[in-house]
Amino acid sequence: VRDLLLARIRETCQREGLLTPGDRVIIGLSGGPDSVTLTHLLPEVARELGADVVALAHLNHQLRPEAGEDEAFCAALATRLDLPFESDRVDVRAEAARTRTSLEDAGRTVRYAFLEAVAVRRGATRIAVAHTLNDQAETVLLRLCRGAGPTGLAGIYPRAGLVIRPLLDVRRAEVEAWLAAERLAFRDDPTNRDLSIPRNRIRHELLPYLARHVGEGVVALLARSAVIAREDADYLEHVATETSHSLVLAREGRTVVEVSALLALPPAIGRRVVRMALQRHAGGRFVGFDHVEAVLALGREPERASAPGAAGAAKMIDLPGQRVKRSMGRLVFEPVAPDTARAGRRRGRPRPSLAGFSGIGTGDA
């Protein structure tokens, strides 16, 4: 089983180019089954590929009474494997309150920030985290239910910046079977069973349901959909970026797009060009389907000869961080002051009832 897992991890690393000779890797270790498995197996794969695991990194989220024991467990594992260990503590609850996000979202943000900081300190070129094929299937279902479209379907990327995910072709059941067979210890996180968290419902109810009634293959099939969706998304983003270079112009702090050229694009590209244009002034705020639709509808509207007084009134919409108006055959994206922007943000969030789903978690690592 060990050899099988090693072979699978190696294949993922080679196919996706996750590790190259000379890479220095840190591993994000929560103490859960997935990251414990990664910690046990990645050093061997890394060595074979000429790379080196240089440290284990653990962030104590201080959310549960056992958080201190989790940290001690991770430190002990590092000692046992003779690997340097780094840890830090953050008050995720306070951070979530401050940034008005879910515990899951806040936890993810501070966790990745911590891992990046450790990577910089250690001169690491890669941050390995322990998402599995199951995390991939869960993410795909979560995003789909959120209406994220084919791009959301792309799920978790095997590689994003410094972050790599060598377990992305391994199932959680395989991880658990291996840990049991080798009698390896790991920490149990009871919040993973909290069904008020959408991801946990998907994990413990929806996917088992689909496996029972649709077929055991559903996790692998969802993950396969993610592979294709990722390829499609990469290509479409590439074409849209190239198109934006010639079509979307920055003029005196505003963004200008020729309406006729925009509407002449294939809808798949036009929609992405508009989203990219909106993101320029959105300042990181969420730009969604409804915002893009509103801009396209403004573009499709026939332009009336402007009557004095009423000029332009009907042809202006508020969107995250900006106001978009139609004028002289052009769409003009104008950044607005922070106050107005906040109002736009409240209005702009298209489906508050699904807010809990905006926190697309990336697993337990």
Next chain:
Amino acid sequence: VRDLLLARIRETCQREGLLTPGDRVIIGLSGGPDSVTLTHLLPEVARELGADVVALAHLNHQLRPEAGEDEAFCAALATRLDLPFESDRVDVRAEAARTRTSLEDAGRTVRYAFLEAVAVRRGATRIAVAHTLNDQAETVLLRLCRGAGPTGLAGIYPRAGLVIRPLLDVRRAEVEAWLAAERLAFRDDPTNRDLSIPRNRIRHELLPYLARHVGEGVVALLARSAVIAREDADYLEHVATETSHSLVLAREGRTVVEVSALLALPPAIGRRVVRMALQRHAGGRFVGFDHVEAVLALGREPERASAPGAAGAAKMIDLPGQRVKRSMGRLVFEPVAPDTARAGRRRGRPRPSLAGFSGIGTGDA
């Protein structure tokens, strides 16, 4: 409510170009709530758009004891609405046995064949069927669970050939509310409650579950994903078709593709070019992810200097309707005789355990 439904149907017809002046339309009428609603409302929308409903068409599948009553109900509705009525009877069970497909698949095939025949007889330019937003969401989930990828996510098209789907933006609940408010009769099909049919599980268990735990919006959000997926799929298919023109050559009954050019393509396009190439000799047989992957893997394999005797043996794979080999930097797709083709078909079907899911129904119309 009537006006709201009419407005929604009109908007769908206009946005998707379903009806143009002069169109002659037949409506597929099963007697169920969706098609009864379509039958009551489409004539008015058609008139406004300069088109004309010329007949109602009902196919008796002879699957249930009440099938005769369903047929009589549809005939009576036609009389009441003063519309010509055409019906026919087929033994769907025998047809399914003969073609070795599911009742759902066989029913759909004979139903669309019947509708096409009626359209030809009546000189109709459109065949309207009654799929709703719910059918769309169900189809998206079904295909996703089958691993169909983003293209499958595109779901049901508002228009395909002569077939149009004017109710595709209307929810089933709206249909039912309207029928109840107007006290309009329709036929109940108890097989719609048979949970051994995958689509019914999605309809009666999975979607209600998602609506409860994810948000009421899930049906609309899945349908929205389908809109984006359709745009993406259309564009990618277009690019792949254009690419195939210059890259995929027909030579002496075989299909030839230059390996280096194929591998240089963006994966999203390369995958589609291979699928299109495979479809040339597949004779309508299923070409799936695994087949495409096998061809790409053959392309990526380093080409060994051919040793006498062993030449080519390792570089040939059997796929639906053809054999693909690697030779002199080219992939050569060679059609095979029917017998071998059948064998290839059995082997080729990648996931027999999911066979029940290959029958992607298109609703109850």
